[in-house]
Amino acid sequence: MQKKVFLGIDVGSVTTKCALMSEDIELIAHRYIPTSGKPIIQIQKLMREISSEIPSDCEIGGAGTTGSARYLAGEIIGADVIKNEITAHAVAATHFYPDVRTILEIGGQDSKIIIIRDAVVTDFGMNTVCAAGTGSFLDHQALRLGISINEFASEAMKSKNPVRIAGRCTVFAESDMIHKQQMGHSTPDILYGLCQALVRNYINNVGLGKSIEKPIIFQGGVAFNQAIVRAFEEELATEIMVPEHHEVMGAIGAAIIAMENYNATGKKTHFNGFSISDISYETSTFTCNGCPNQCEIAQLKLGEKVLARWGGRCEKWEYISNISESPEGAVVTG
Template sequence: MKDCYLGVDIGSISTKGVIIDDENNIIASSYIWTEGNPVNSVKKLLEILKEKLDKNYQIKGIGTTGSARKLIGLMLKANIVKNEITAHAIGTLTFYPNIRTILEIGGQDSKIILIKNGIITNYAMNTLCAAGTGSFLSSQAKRLGINVEEFGDYALKSKNPVKIAARCTVFAESDLVHKAQVGYPKEDIIAGLCKSIVLNYLNNVGKGKKITPPIIFQGGVSKNKGVVKYFKEILKEDIIVDENSHLMGAIGIAVLAKKNKNGNTYSLEMKNLKFQTKAFECNHCSNNCELLKIYRNNELVDSWGSKCGKY
């Protein structure tokens, strides 16, 4: 039996799972939509991974990251739960030890990580607005009647991207509508949108950060060729996009799970697991905390959200 390690990255839009072996080779991976239900999507993900995984392997460690990391960490009894910034940096550094800048645009957040000599020196995350993230792109794609996957190809066709006021998603959308009604071709609008994502990212997240090559671009949006093109154009540097760029967070957390293994063996059998959450509001004081109780097979494992520690 050989050892392997599972990393799960549960983002707002997509859920990513990766299984690596002792040499950090990817033996199985999957990428599915979260669809607002992290518990179910992880169950689905594990089913897919189980089929892909060779019978010779046993899972020696599980790590979770992404916005639902705590919940899924409880569900899978993960041996490590880490934030996505660390996971992305670790994942990237395993494959690209010399990297200096990581640009990452995900579903609901975008980040920049600066690295020097293999350690993170600084990072930033978008604070307030969704302009410049993947969910804005996907909602606009839906509105224009195009698959997000084809977005990049459309953008590459354009020779004259329109200018879009992209400070804020709402204003950007009204500007987009206006440009479409005036009669600009679809390609130019899409290209303008891709460019606005880049500009927004650099003005918002990348503000005050020194972007030094080599640069790698990750997250779901890195699959969009249009955005990559405009990053190259505006930064005037070469941008590396790994074929596994969308899985980098999951790879990173799998590497961390390997480092923190505790000798336990885990199973991927989660189909029959009953994992429930119950939400209620505590009216004990005027804080009115929103509480969440988490049950694993009808057994209370944790409760979150209490300010005073009553629960």
């Protein structure tokens, strides 16, 4: 009998991540690429790359998706489980660190805090609309200062007297930063000031009212940035652990959940196979005229077959089996 491997895909708004796990929950391979606003093409690209990594005596036993585009990704690859990012991150973290009590996660567009006690999620928080506590905040400010995001951390670590920057909102931070620049503060000090602003903002918003206790692990793309790690350690006055594969923890979690699902049900996977990377999917949107809401419905089609529709406020277009094939009374806008 062939061994099983499990696939997890995490499609976020900024990056797309993929992890391949063995039956013994060992990471076999992983990928981390930008989403670039084209999730389908990037998923196909990932699938092409990861297919070559599967050991010859193994086959896919299950697949899971997570991230903000989890439903789309799930539809394309034929996922067995579709899970939200919070659960996926918690599952991955407790696998590697069974005694973890707090997970800090900062991604491109959102940030979360997950409180875990006895390997059970007991509380969580997510950033609201504002992006001030996320990776894109740093990207944006680095761009303003003409520093590449790769140099960001090493430059910031040189800081001796960090500047205090208001971090409530990108707009405030930006005007404050420009002001500090004009006052002649050095770039490393400003950069580290930004890191501290992000951390403060994170603790005061996402982490408000949460009891942040050791052991703390920090995951997500922003954990690449050593300066942020240092700022967290200073702010919380404790040690922060960064897992080796912090950037793909969501995907690892999705893979583990797919495996748990397989172990529990023993069902054959729905996985569509790696051939999907060569299929051309068609996405289009149309405006539903069913009510004054005029929702923009996005649909994913393979040839003539509608695979999925989403984006409506109501359930009208959601269940493919319930609806006629062509959207009646709707204007297809391409």
